[in-house]
Amino acid sequence: MKVFHDSEVLEELILLAGYIADENEETAQHFLDACDATFRFLAHNRFIGSIRKFHQYELSEVRMWHVKGFEKYLIFYRPIEDGVRILHVLHSARDYNRLFEDE
Numbered sequence: 001m002k003v004f005h006d007s008e009v010l011e012e013l014i015l016l017a018g019y020i021a022d023e024n025e026e027t028a029q030h031f032l033d034a035c036d037a038t039f040r041f042l043a044h045n046r047f048i049g050s051i052r053k054f055h056q057y058e059l060s061e062v063r064m065w066h067v068k069g070f071e072k073y074l075i076f077y078r079p080i081e082d083g084v085r086i087l088h089v090l091h092s093a094r095d096y097n098r099l100f101e102d103e
Helices: 009-021 025-044 098-103
Strands: 001-007 065-069 070-080 083-091
Touching: 009 025, 009 083, 025 070, 025 083, 065 083, 065 098
Parallel strands: 001 083
Antiparallel strands: 065 070, 070 083
8 A cells, every 4th residue: 555645745744843843853753753654554544534524525535534642633635546645734723624625
């Protein structure tokens, strides 16, 4: 199973890790490692996350799961035939509904 993502996901990860690194660089690295491990877990368990309900039909299959060990960080993804496509990684305090509506 494979993990696919757009370049904006990498940008989100860099920003989140940078924010965490301001407090503790070791924790920031642990966060990135946890994201990678969780992405691989999702690729093998594509339908485990809860389905999010958005107004746009093309977002009807978007699921959400947390980063293991960092439950306040959410992964939004879409199951695909040979794995998952990661759409966003966000802190739970963000208004993710607005983010998806703006896309």
